[in-house]
Amino acid sequence: MLKKLDNLTEIELLKWVRSSVKTKSNILSRGSQGHVYLYKGKGQRLILKAPVGWGLGGLIRRVMLRNEYRAYSRLSEVRGVPRCYGILDGRYLVLECINGVPLRRSRITDRGMFFEKLLNLIKGLHKAGVAHGDLKKKDNLLVVKGRAPCMIDFGVAIVSKPGFAPLNRYLYNLARKFDFNAWVKLKYNRKFENIVDEDRQYYNRTVVEKVSRWIKRAYRKLKKDLRGEPKKYRHL
Ligand SMILES: Nc1ncnc2c1ncn2[C@@H]1O[C@H](COP(=O)(O)OP(=O)(O)O)[C@@H](O)[C@H]1O
Ligand SMILES: [Mg+2]
Incomplete structure (x- = not known):
């Protein structure tokens, strides 16, 4: 159940997003967590985040979307984050579109x-x-x-x-x-x-950041070594 949207019903929005997913249209971004759709119409601009994929990857993305919804629910009074309207049909996170x-x-x-x-x-x-x-x-x-x-x-x-x-x-x-x-x-x-x-x-x-930075550097170095780049160009 979504918070009330002016001039727009949940059914209309659901129809729109289902058709956008099917036709791969209105996609604003294809990110790590899924696809981000932009709805424009009836005086509204909304963002709909949808997890993609099946199996373990799809499951993780759905869990992340639920987690995101929980975070937004705590932040309804904080200025500087988009307004969250809720989760539509159990899988689309609906947000205010920030200009x-x-x-x-x-x-x-x-x-x-x-x-x-x-x-x-x-x-x-x-x-x-x-x-x-x-x-x-x-x-x-x-x-x-x-x-x-x-x-x-x-x-x-x-x-x-x-x-x-x-x-x-x-x-x-x-x-x-x-x-x-x-x-x-x-x-x-x-x-x-x-x-x-x-x-x-x-x-x-934190130790986590230090270790992850070390891993990233070692990985970059390994990639360069495998490519056989001469040392003098490595800083580029
Ligand atoms: N509420 C929003 N208002 C405007 N643009 C947004 C909004 N949410 C996402 N976007 C756009 O979509 C992109 C991907 O969204 P994001 O939530 O970061 O997804 P991901 O988890 O895939 O990185 C953002 O970098 C931004 O350009
Ligand atoms: Mg992001």
Whole structure:
């Protein structure tokens, strides 16, 4: 059951998305979690995320979509995330379409202001009990009107559970650290030597990040070695 949509019924939207899936049309993005469809009509612009695939891959994507829905449900009061209308037909996540540009391609008018807003948004998220966990990906941050951040893609977010839940607590705290580390990485464009004292408190690389960085580097090196690239070009 969806939250009320102006001038549009669930049945109409379901018909539209089923036909879009069938004809492979209205696709805005083909991502890791599935396909993202853009609905435009009846004065509305909506995003519908649909998991794709069968078997284990399809199952994981469906679980991620449910997880994303749980995260959005906790964030209905937080400004800077799209409004979530619910899950349609048990498989399509329906979201407000944000009129923004992915951070990777955006022009920010005042970087200082933008990153201050982003830091406050991260803190607001954590206050609501959600850690995003995947902010290093520049596609998961949209820039609205060149100045306001908007976070999307809560597929791997950790939603804190009340009561005794040690594993959840551990993962939640880890994902919170990922969020702050990502903020520093994006703000300083990986130039960590430029971090000012005030921001140092937000940069605490976790063992998980160190190990994953080591693996990525080793993998890149191995690929280059296998390709037989001469050493002098390796930095390119
Ligand atoms: N609510 C939204 N408003 C506008 N664009 C969106 C929205 N949700 C997703 N998108 C677009 O679709 C892309 C993929 O969405 P995302 O949620 O990150 O899916 P994936 O899990 O496949 O990475 C985003 O990078 C963005 O360009
Ligand atoms: Mg994404």
